Amino acid sequence: MTDLKTNSPAYNRTRIDGDTSLIELPWCGKINLRGDSNNNQFVKKVESTIGLALPVEANTCTKNDAATLYWLGPNEWLMHCQMADTENKISSLKAVLSGLHSAVVEVTDYYTVLRLDGPDSSALLAKACPLDLHPDRFANGACAQTRFGQASILLHKISHNTSHNISAAPAYDIQVRWSFTEYVWDYLASGMNAL
Template identity: 30%
Template sequence: MTYDARIERLPIYALFDLKGPQKELNAWCKDRLSFPNDPNTRTRNDSASLCHIGPNRWLLRDALENEAALIDALKPETAPAEISIVRVSDTQTFFRITGPDAAEVMSIGCPLDLHDAVFAPDASSYTEFFGVKALVLRCEDGFECAVEQSYGNMIEDFLTRAMA
C-alpha cells in the first residue's frame, strides 16, 4: 500500500537541554522563554519551541542561525549549580512526516496514540520509533520526529520503506 504523505529530513537545529526547577530556569533566562505548564507539551515563540520532556527538564529548539544569540542569552557556562543548560545541537536528526496519511505512516513505527483528540497540537513526547528512542511533535499537517543522529540514516531508510 502506498501512502499520501511526504517525508522530509530537516536541517540541524539549535538545541539546548535545560534541567532544573522551572522557577530557577525562568529567573536565569530572565523570562525570555515561555515554559509549558504541562508535561509532554510545548510552547512556541517565533522560530523557537520549548518542549517539557520530563520532570524539571525541557528541550529548546530554534533555527541554527539563532544558536550564537541563544548562547549569549542563556549563558550556559555560567549557569548556577541548581540548573543545567547544555547545547546539544549536533545530537538529533529531525524528520517531518506530513500529508493526509501522516498518522498512518507514523503508526508503522510508533506505538503512541497520535489521534488529535489525544495528541494535541502542542503535544511533544518521547517514545519509541522503529525501535529507537525518539521525540515526537505534532506539526502543521503532520508530525516531526527526532532521533539520535547516529540513527538518522536508518530511520530515513525505514520511513522510505514504509512509504513503498
C-alpha cells in the same frame, strides 16, 4: 561544528513527495536545558532570557518566531533556535542561571529532525510507535518522547499542514539521534512504498 551540507544524517536520502511526504528539515540550533521547574527564580530567568514560557505540563511545547521549547521531563527541556543564535542563547542562559542548580548544553549535532506530512502519516507512525496517535489523544501541538521501532524519538505533532492543502492531514516532526536517522527514514520510506 559539523559541516551540515555534507554530513547531514540523511544526506544520501532523497526527499519523498506525494500525498504523504518525508523530508529532513534544515538544521537548527538545539540546546538541552535542565533546572528546577518549581523554582520561580529559575523559571523567570529562563523565560525572560529566551522570551518563551517554560512548558511545565507533560507533552507540551511553547514557541515563537525565534525558538521552540519542548518539555522532556519535569526538570528537562529542549530548545530549538536559529543556528546563528545558538551560542548567544547558551551564553545568556549560563550567565543568568549562574548560581542556580541548572545545566545548559548544546546538542545541535546530536539530533536531526524529519518531517512526515500527509494523510497517511499517522498510520505510518503507528506501525512502529506505541503512542495512541488519535487526534483526541495526541492533539496538534503535542510532543512526546517515545520509540519508533528500535529508535528513541521526540515526536511533535505540528499544528498545521505545511505541504498539502488537506486540513485534516496531520504532520509530524520526528526528532531522532543522528545515528538512527537512516534507520527511521528507511523504515518510513518502506511503509510509504507499500501504500
